[in-house]
Amino acid sequence: MSPDDRIEVPADVLQFTDVSVTFATDDASPVGPAVDGVTLALRRGEIFGIVGESGSGKSTLANAVMGLLPGTATVTGSILVNGREVVGQDDAQLRSMRGDEVSMIFQDASASLDPTWPVGDQIAETIRAHRLIDRREAKARATALMTEVGIPDAADRYGDAPHRLSGGQRQRIVIAAALANDPQLLIADEPTTALDVTIQAQVLELIDRLRTVHGTTVLLISHDLGVIAQVCDRVGVMYGGVLLEVATARELFRAPKHPYTRALLAANPAGAPRGTRLPVIPAAWSIESLSEAELLAQAKEAER
Amino acid sequence: MSVQTQLERVAPITTPRARRRSSTRFLLGGGALLGVLAILAIAAPLLAPHDPEAVVVREVLGAPSFDHPFGSDVLGRDVLSRVLYGLRVSLLVSVSAVLVSTIIAVPLGLLAGYFGRWVDTTISRTLDMILVLPAMLLAITFIAILGPGSAVAALAIAVIYLPILARVMRSSTLIVTRNEFVVGARARGAGHLRVIVSHVAPNAMGPVIVQASVLSAFALQLEAGLSFLGLGTQPPTPSLGGMLSDGRDVLVQAPWVEIFPGLAIVVAVLAFTFLGEGLRRAFDPKGVAE
Amino acid sequence: MTSRLAFVARRVLLTIPVLFVMSIVVFLIIRLVPGDPVRTMLGFRATDANVAEVRHQLGLDQDILTQYLNWAGALFRGDLGSDIVSHAPLSELLAQRLPVTFELTGLAIVLAVAIGVPLGIRAATGGRWVKRLTEGFVVFGISIPDFWLGIMLVLLFTGTLAILPPSGYVPFADDPVNNLRYMILPVLTLAVGEAAYILRTTRSALTGVLDRPFITFLRAKGLSTRRIVSGHALRNAAPAIVTVIGIQIGVLLGGAIIIETLFALPGVGRLVVTAITQRNYPAVQAGVLAIAVTFIVVSLITDILVGALDPRVSDGKST
Numbered sequence: 081m082s083p084d085d086r087i088e089v090p091a092d093v094l095q096f097t098d099v100s101v102t103f104a105t106d107d108a109s110p111v112g113p114a115v116d117g118v119t120l121a122l123r124r125g126e127i128f129g130i131v132g133e134s135g136s137g138k139s140t141l142a143n144a145v146m147g148l149l150p151g152t153a154t155v156t157g158s159i160l161v162n163g164r165e166v167v168g169q170d171d172a173q174l175r176s177m178r179g180d181e182v183s184m185i186f187q188d189a190s191a192s193l194d195p196t197w198p199v200g201d202q203i204a205e206t207i208r209a210h211r212l213i214d215r216r217e218a219k220a221r222a223t224a225l226m227t228e229v230g231i232p233d234a235a236d237r238y239g240d241a242p243h244r245l246s247g248g249q250r251q252r253i254v255i256a257a258a259l260a261n262d263p264q265l266l267i268a269d270e271p272t273t274a275l276d277v278t279i280q281a282q283v284l285e286l287i288d289r290l291r292t293v294h295g296t297t298v299l300l301i302s303h304d305l306g307v308i309a310q311v312c313d314r315v316g317v318m319y320g321g322v323l324l325e326v327a328t329a330r331e332l333f334r335a336p337k338h339p340y341t342r343a344l345l346a347a348n349p350a351g352a353p354r355g356t357r358l359p360v361i362p363a364a365w366s367i368e369s370l371s372e373a374e375l376l377a378q379a380k381e382a383e384r
Numbered sequence: 385m386s387v388q389t390q391l392e393r394v395a396p397i398t399t400p401r402a403r404r405r406s407s408t409r410f411l412l413g414g415g416a417l418l419g420v421l422a423i424l425a426i427a428a429p430l431l432a433p434h435d436p437e438a439v440v441v442r443e444v445l446g447a448p449s450f451d452h453p454f455g456s457d458v459l460g461r462d463v464l465s466r467v468l469y470g471l472r473v474s475l476l477v478s479v480s481a482v483l484v485s486t487i488i489a490v491p492l493g494l495l496a497g498y499f500g501r502w503v504d505t506t507i508s509r510t511l512d513m514i515l516v517l518p519a520m521l522l523a524i525t526f527i528a529i530l531g532p533g534s535a536v537a538a539l540a541i542a543v544i545y546l547p548i549l550a551r552v553m554r555s556s557t558l559i560v561t562r563n564e565f566v567v568g569a570r571a572r573g574a575g576h577l578r579v580i581v582s583h584v585a586p587n588a589m590g591p592v593i594v595q596a597s598v599l600s601a602f603a604l605q606l607e608a609g610l611s612f613l614g615l616g617t618q619p620p621t622p623s624l625g626g627m628l629s630d631g632r633d634v635l636v637q638a639p640w641v642e643i644f645p646g647l648a649i650v651v652a653v654l655a656f657t658f659l660g661e662g663l664r665r666a667f668d669p670k671g672v673a674e
Numbered sequence: 675m676t677s678r679l680a681f682v683a684r685r686v687l688l689t690i691p692v693l694f695v696m697s698i699v700v701f702l703i704i705r706l707v708p709g710d711p712v713r714t715m716l717g718f719r720a721t722d723a724n725v726a727e728v729r730h731q732l733g734l735d736q737d738i739l740t741q742y743l744n745w746a747g748a749l750f751r752g753d754l755g756s757d758i759v760s761h762a763p764l765s766e767l768l769a770q771r772l773p774v775t776f777e778l779t780g781l782a783i784v785l786a787v788a789i790g791v792p793l794g795i796r797a798a799t800g801g802r803w804v805k806r807l808t809e810g811f812v813v814f815g816i817s818i819p820d821f822w823l824g825i826m827l828v829l830l831f832t833g834t835l836a837i838l839p840p841s842g843y844v845p846f847a848d849d850p851v852n853n854l855r856y857m858i859l860p861v862l863t864l865a866v867g868e869a870a871y872i873l874r875t876t877r878s879a880l881t882g883v884l885d886r887p888f889i890t891f892l893r894a895k896g897l898s899t900r901r902i903v904s905g906h907a908l909r910n911a912a913p914a915i916v917t918v919i920g921i922q923i924g925v926l927l928g929g930a931i932i933i934e935t936l937f938a939l940p941g942v943g944r945l946v947v948t949a950i951t952q953r954n955y956p957a958v959q960a961g962v963l964a965i966a967v968t969f970i971v972v973s974l975i976t977d978i979l980v981g982a983l984d985p986r987v988s989d990g991k992s993t
Contacts (some may be wrong), residue, residue: 146893146894148890148893148894171899175893175896175898176896177896178893178894178895178896179894179895179896179897180896183894183895184891184894185891185894186887186890186891186894188887191886191887191888192887192888192890192891193888193891194888194892194906194909195888195907195910195911196906196909196910196982196984198982205895205905206895206896206899209895209896209897209898209901210896254891257891257895258894258895281919370899426688451812474869485747491782513695516692516695516696516699516966516970517699517962517965517966517969518925518927518928518965518966519697519924519925519928520925520927520928520931520932521927521930521931521962521965521966521969524931524946524947524950524962525699525703525958525962527950528703528946528950528955528962529702529707529951530704530707530708532950533975557889562963566780601816601817602880605819606822608819608822609819609821609932610934612821612932612936613931613932613935613947614951615947615951616951618746628821628822628825632936633827635828635833635840636829636832637828640831641830642822642825642826642829643682643826646819646822646825649819649822650817650818650819650822653816653819654813654817655815657816657817
C-alpha cells in the first residue's frame with residue numbers, strides 16, 4: 081500500500097447510509113424490515129448509545145456491522161468502517177476485520193466464553209488470530225490485559241476455567257479479549273444487562289476508562305436509559321427498525337424532541353416521584369398492541 | 385464454504401407448522417409400514433402359500449420361482465411362508481417384551497419422579513443394577529439360567545429395557561411435576577394418588593411412548609440375534625434369526641435363504657424407527673427420550 | 675489438580691459396589707438354575723455319586739454365604755474353577771480367548787471412531803447433501819442387524835469377490851497377515867453400526883455447541899470457522915462423544931458374542947454361547963465375568979476421560 085492510497089484521516093469510524101435489514105422466513109409471509117433506512121455516523125472517540133425496546137432492531141444493526149447476521153438476513157445500504165465498505169464483503173475479509181479493527185461484546189459474558197478453555201488463552205487467541213506473535217508473547221500481553229481490566233493476580237488466574245470466576249470478572253475477561261488488538265471501534269450489545277447493579281456501574285466505568293486511554297470509539301446498545309445516561313456522549317433512539325432521533329445525551333434527557341422518546345423517558349422508574357404509580361409507555365407505542373404494519377406507519381409518520 | 389452455512393444459521397427458523405408436517409410424515413410412514421407388517425404377521429396362516437414346517441426333499445435349496453417367490457431352504461421348506469411366520473414370532477416377542485417392560489416402568493418412574501428423595505433413590509439405584517452388564521450379555525445370562533426359548537428371550541428383553549424406560553418416565557415426571565397445574569392441584573387439596581393419576585401421568589406419558597417405540601426396534605434385533613445363536617425361539621418354530629442361522633452354510637449357493645429373512649428384520653426395524661421418530665417430533669419436543 | 679485427583683479417586687471407589695453387584699449376578703448364575711443344576715449339567719446318565727462329587731467340587735453343598743465367600747476368595751486368587759467339559763482351568767481358557775475378543779472389539783471401536791467422528795463433523799457443518807448422505811448412513815447403520823450385515827459381507831467378499839476367508843482364526847503372533855485377513859470382515863461388521871451411533875452423537879453434540887453464544891463471540895474475535903470447529907466446538911462436544919463411545923463399547927462387547935459365533939472366532943463370546951448350549955455353567959460364569967469386568971473398566975476409563983475433558987465435571991459443578 082503506497083501512502084497515496086491512504087484515505088486522508090477518515091473522519092468517521094463508522095458510517096451507516098440508508099441501512100436496511102430484512103429476514104427471510106420459511107412461510108413466505110411478508111415481514112417488515114428489522115432495520116429500516118438507518119443513516120448515522122459515529123465520531124472518533126465518542127461513546128454512542130443506541131436505546132430502544134427489544135425488537136427495535138438495535139442489535140440487528142450492530143450485528144450487521146460485524147457481518148454476524150444469520151444467513152436468512154439481507155442487508156442493503158452501506159456500512160463504512162474506517163471508510164471501508166462492509167456490506168457484501170466475503171467472510172475472509174470480514175474475519176480479518178473482526179476482533180482487530182472492530183470488536184463486539186455481548187450481553188451474557190458467562191455464555192460468551194468457551195467453558196473448556198482457560199480464560200487467559202481466550203484473550204491470547206484473539207491476538208494470535210490477527211498478529212504473528214509467539215505463544216509466550218501472546219500470553220504476556222493477555223496477562224497484562226487482564227491486569228488492565230482489573231483482574232487481581234492476573235498471572236495466577238490466567239489458567240482458570242471461566243466457571244471459577246465471578247460474573248463481573250468474566251465480563252472483564254470478555255472486554256479484555258475484545259480489546260486485545262486495540263480496535264478502533266467497540267460494539268457493546270447490552271454489556272451489563274446480565275450483571276448486578278453495582279458490578280454494572282464498574283463495567284461501564286471500565287469501558288469509559290478504556291475508551292479514554294485507547295481512544296476507542298464505542299457503540300453501546302442498551303434498553304436501559306440509566307446505562308445510556310451514565311456513559312454516552314450521544315444517543316440514538318430506535319423504534320420498529322427506524323432511528324427516530326439522534327441527540328447528545330444531555331439534550332435528549334433535557335429536551336427530547338420525539339414523542340416516543342418522551343414516552344420512553346417518562347417510563348423511567350428512576351424519574352418517577354415517590355408514591356406515584358410507575359409511568360409506562362403509552363399503549364399506542366407498545367409493540368404488543370400494534371400490528372407490524374401499523375407500527376411502521378406510526379414510526380415513519382413520527383419521523384416526518 | 386459449507387461449514388459457513390451452519391455457523392450463519394444462528395437461529396434455526398422452523399415454524400411449529402413445519403415441525404408438525406415432518407412429524408406427520410414419519411408417523412404415517414412408520415405407522416403404515418408397521419400396519420402392513422402386523423397384518424402380514426397376524427394373517428400369516430391365511431397368506432402363507434405353504435406349510436412353513438413342511439419338509440419337501442425335491443425342493444431343497446430351490447431358487448425363487450412362481451411357486452416359491454423367496455425360494456426354499458435346506459430342508460425344502462418355503463422361505464416366504466417361513467418369513468411370514470417368523471415375523472409373527474419376532475413381532476410378538478419384541479412387542480410383548482417392550483409392552484410388559486413399559487407397564488412396569490411407568491409406575492416406577494412416576495413414583496421416583498413424583499416423590500423424589502428416598503423413593504427415587506431406592507427405585508433408581510435398584511434399576512441401575514440392571515445396567516451393570518451390557519444388554520446382550522444380560523440377555524445371555526438370563527438364558528444361561530432359565531434355558532433357551534422365546535418366552536425367556538422376551539423376559540430378558542423386558543428386564544433389560546426396564547431401567548431405560550423407567551428413567552425416561554422419571555425425567556418427564558420431574559418436568560411435569562414442576563408445572564403450575566400440578567402445584568395448583570396439590571394446593572387445592574387433591575391427594576397424591578389423584579394428582580399422579582389425573583394430572584401427572586397423562587402429561588408425562590409422551591416421552592416413554594416414544595422410547596418404547598424406539599426400543600421395539602432394538603428388541604426386534606436382539607430377539608433375532610438370540611434366535612440366531614440358537615438361544616431364542618427354538619426350532620422347528622420358524623424365526624427370522626433362526627432362519628439366518630440355518631442358511632449360513634449354504635449362503636453362497638442359495639443366498640435367498642439369508643437375504644429375505646434379513647430384509648424382513650430390516651423393514652420391521654425401520655418401521656419402528658420411523659414411528660419412534662414421528663412420535664418423538666410430535667410428543668417429545670424437549671427430547672427426554674434417549 | 676488435587677480436585678482432579680479426588681474426582682478420579684471418587685470414581686474409582688464407585689466401581690466397588692458395581693463390581694460387587696456384578697459378582698453376585700455371576701455367582702447366582704449356576705445357583706438360580708431351576709431344579710438341580712448339577713444334574714442338568716451332567717445329564718441323566720450321571721450316577722448319584724458322580725453328581726454328589728461335582729456338587730462338592732463346586733461347593734454347592736454348603737450354605738449360600740459360605741459359598742459366596744469361598745467363590746469370591748478363589749476369584750481374588752485368580753481361580754475361576756475348571757471347565758466341566760474339558761476339565762481345563764478356566765483362567766487359562768480365558769487367557770487364550772480374551773485376546774481374540776479384545777482384538778475384535780478394539781479394532782472395531784477404532785474403525786468406528788475413525789469413520790463416525792469425521793463424518794459427524796461433516797454432518798454438523800456441511801451442506802444439505804452432506805447432511806442427507808450422513809443421515810442415510812445413520813439409518814442404515816442403526817437398522818441393519820449386525821449379524822445380517824456380516825452375512826451379507828461374507829456373501830460379497832467370499833462369495834462374489836472371493837478375496838477374503840468366510841470365517842476362521844489364527845493368532846496374531848503366529849501369522850499377523852492372515853490374522854488380520856480373518857479379522858477384516860468381523861471388525862467391519864461390528865464397526866458399521868457403532869460408527870452410525872458415533873456419527874449421530876458427534877453431529878448432535880457439535881450442532882448443539884455451534885448454536886451456543888460463545889461461538890458467536892469467537893466469530894466476533896475474528897477466528898476462522900475451521901479454528902472455531904477444531905479448537906473450540908469439538909473440545910466442547912468431546913465429553914458427550916467420549917461418553918457415547920464408552921457406552922458403545924459395552925454394546926460392542928455384546929455384539930461380539932454374535933459376531934464371534936458367526937465368524938468362528940475363538941473369543942470369550944463364543945465360549946459363553948457354546949457353554950450355554952452344553953450347560954457348562956462354570957464356563958458361562960467365567961465368560962460373563964470376563965466381559966462384565968471389561969465393560970466396567972471401560973466405563974471407569976470413559977468417565978475419568980470425560981472428567982479430564984470438561985473442567986466443570988471434575989470441579990463437581992455439573993453432572
